[in-house]
Amino acid sequence: MPAVRSAGCRRAAPPSDRRPRQWCPHRPGQSLLLSEPRTPARHPCPRPPLLYGAVSHCRRDPSSPRGTGSATFVTPTASARIARVNPSAAPFLRQLDPPVADALVARIRRRIVPKSQFILRTGSAGADVVLILAGRVRIVIDGADGREVVLAILGPGELIGEMAALGGQRRSANAIALDDVEAGYLRAEELRSFLAEYPDAALALIRMLIGRLVEADRDRVDLATQDSVGRVSKRLLALAADHGQQADEGTQIGLTLTQEELASWTGATRETVSRALRLMRQLGWVTTDHRRITIHDADALRRRCGETEWR
Known part of the structure; x- marks a missing residue:
């Protein structure tokens, strides 16, 4: 049987x-x-x-x-499998014990944010934190030349806006809904009360912030040491880990992303990313179709960018 x-x-x-x-x-x-x-x-x-x-x-x-x-x-999803390798890569909500997570979800105010709408805005007061319950969110910042730079793409279970809320500062980045997003809002004082009541949640928040800081340091190193093909390879692996779906022909990245958005996240121009993707297609590593990318040879991408895991 x-x-x-x-x-x-x-x-x-x-x-x-x-x-x-x-x-x-x-x-x-x-x-x-x-x-x-x-x-x-x-x-x-x-x-x-x-x-x-x-x-x-x-x-x-x-x-x-x-x-x-x-x-x-x-x-x-693939992110849940990767999180077993690197706990700090797991979404904030998944790092909490079930009773603690239940207590947090019970305190939030739910709201549906339509696709392409702002969830948080640069320069606004950090009065709230937001827990992503469904959908995906793009974290972006405007560069000195007016270009939009993608800092991260976050999914369900992630906490955003916590640094401004806990530090009493203005927000430093925009959070924009990539899909119709179900978001849970929590006032800054409510978050502080929750963390005081549940110290394990405070430790999980610290782990999350450390993970993001380590990732930011890696991005700076990659920008100085990797060529465009290596940086694009790393981004594709990260997207596959968070948003990938297994198919017969490989791992399909279930996220609509333009080459310009991928370029701003990679720290390259759209033309450079286009050339990198064309090379990957010629080598048989990936295929692209209508803003969707399928990874056929993840091991080749890992070797190219020096990654041992997807996260």
């Missing part, structure tokens, strides 16, 4: 129904029927939502009795 692997366990598929199934991590023995791989399914689960799109959590209808409501199961 074929076995089906799910979140950390292996179970036998029922003889009468061999369609793909995954097993609820919070209710052992209860399965989720998936119509196709990576497609959300509905099933009974008492677990409230903690993070959408990046970790195996379930969302139950709060009006239903415990264990009987319908819930959405989300398959772990």
Whole structure:
């Protein structure tokens, strides 16, 4: 009988129904029927939502009795697998213990931010922090010549605006919704109260800030020592780790990104990035199609940029 692997366990598929199934991590023995791989399914689960799109959590209808409501199961992404190698690379919410994460989510004020709209603006007061619940956010800053420079692309579970909120400063960057984003807002004083009540959350915040500082240092080193092909290779690996989806032909980066945006994130011109991608296509490392990139040879990209892991 074929076995089906799910979140950390292996179970036998029922003889009468061999369609793909995954097993609820919070209710052992209860399965989720998936119509196709990576497609959300509905099933009974008492677990409230903690993070959408990046970790195996379930969302139950709060009006239903415990264990009987319908819930959405989300398959772990590549970032969840990479986070097991480097904990500081995990989104902030995933670094918290479930009761602590529940306490944080219970305090936030939810809001839907439409695609391309500002979530945070440069120069505004740091009165709030924002927890990304769904969707992706582009962190950008305007350069001296007026060009927009991409600092990061963040997804579900990430915390943004914390430095201005905790430091009592003006915001130094813009946060713009790449998709329709579900955001959770928390006032600065509420965040300080939460961190005082839950010291482990403060440690997780420190780990997150250290991880971002280390990544910024690596970017500066890469800018001084790597050529454009090496820097683009590193960005593609990071995008694949955070937003990649496995396909028969390789890893598809499920993020619409223009060459100009990739160039500003890489520290190069659009023409330079275009030449780097053309070389990668000729070598068979990647293919590109309508702003989407598929990685065929991740090992070659790692060797080219000197990375041992995707993050």
